[in-house]
Amino acid sequence: MKPRLFLGSSSEQLTTLNEIQKLIGDVAECVPWTNAFSLNKSGLDSLIKQTRLSDFAILIATKDDLTNHRGEEVMKPRDNVIFEFGLFFGATGSEKCFLFAEEGADLPSDLDGITVAKFTRISGQYNSLDKLVETVKSKISQSSQLSELGLLPSTALAIGYYNSFVKKVCEEVHRTQYVSIDSKKVKVRDFLINVIIPESLDDNGVADFTMLYNRKHQLQKASTYIDVEMSSQGRGYAFHFKVEPTQEGHEEISLQILDVPGTLSTIVESLKLYIPAKEVGTDFDVERLEKRELFNFAKTLKYLVGKNSITKGNVKIHTDVTI
Structure with missing residues (x-):
């Protein structure tokens, strides 16, 4: 039985999301955010339901919005991606929720001091997207050997x-x-x-x-x-x-x-x-x-x-x- 993995991104990054899904689909059943929202339900209700169903989560934080921060122009991820990372981080735990942050994306100061998986789009680099996915796949394989104490008994x-x-x-x-x-x-x-x-x-x-x-x-x-x-x-x-x-x-x-x-x-x-x-x-x-x-x-x-x-x-x- 494959574990379930939630994939979240901005709507502009569906290509990146699909690339990750293709790379990791052999070890996990992927649920992209595009398939996660139920009709006649609020977005938050649907997300909370996904936290209960998902074993792992990857949130993709990319340089989507140009904003002015204290007089300096910076490229920030979408607010909803950061919110969803916090939501799944609290539900699945620090060992099972991963933030893939594009190099140069301005992240919230709350994440200062935490090692975030920063990726580059340049193929062959140590932090290229495919290499980060391999790291997560290894963690999923290791987790399959362990039993979990959770809300269910x-x-x-x-x-x-x-x-x-x-x-x-x-x-x-x-x-x-x-x-x-x-x-x-x-x-x-x-x-x-x-x-x-x-x-x-x-x-x-x-x-x-x-x-x-x-x-x-x-x-x-x-x-x-x-x-x-x-x-x-x-x-x-x-x-x-x-x-x-x-x-x-x-x-x-x-x-x-x-x-x-x-x-x-x-x-x-x-x-x-x-x-x-x-x-x-x-x-x-x-x-x-x-x-x-x-x-x-x-x-x-x-x-x-x-x-x-x-x-x-x-x-x-x-x-x-x-x-």
Whole structure:
């Protein structure tokens, strides 16, 4: 899934904007300002909506207006470009919003002391437009390896799910080497937790998906094993599983645990608050945010699984799963 990048410029600089879009389009889904404004909405409302939908932003500040500043004639960028830079800078953060300023453009004094990406139109220079775009592309690629804590909850949900279920189940099965199936103690030879992340979320979360998925794959219920003779017995962690028919009745089994994270339902409730529905029908912006949150959940979970010896090699994350 490509991140979304907002591109802003003055109306006179559409050629420059299109050039940047062409250069960066292989790593990001670009939304130029010309496609960002909705009919019957104020420009500010449309921009605020784009700050919620965009992962990155590039604002192009060029020498568009000749003005007199303290008795000196200077070439300044359009005021709206500087305003939009501040708007996206506050929404996406300093690591994801970039101001491309043309050499010689007079910028607001608020930007003094901040390293701004100044570009020249002379090809081959160290700060030519194509080289600046390559720098931003590198930052986008680096960012794709990281999870994000933001107003929407996918990173926190993944951390909670990992600590409260995935890691706990792995610890208990490794420790006891048994599970409880129909109240019977069954020895586990080896096991794999398959985390099932659906392609999309229902309006009520993942409850219906989980029920249909478990039924289709004929999954059974079980839990981690509790030794009642141990004083610190803890609790059993419930899960659904399947065992190959050839293993039924064997003293040791190879266990396939399958789990749809119920915590994903929180994403649906968060999106309802983040972008309230005003109409009945498909909202493609909400669908994109949902996709982004599911992707970020999986990315965070993969990172956590791979960093711990207890879970590494015993957990597999399946994304974009359909029933």
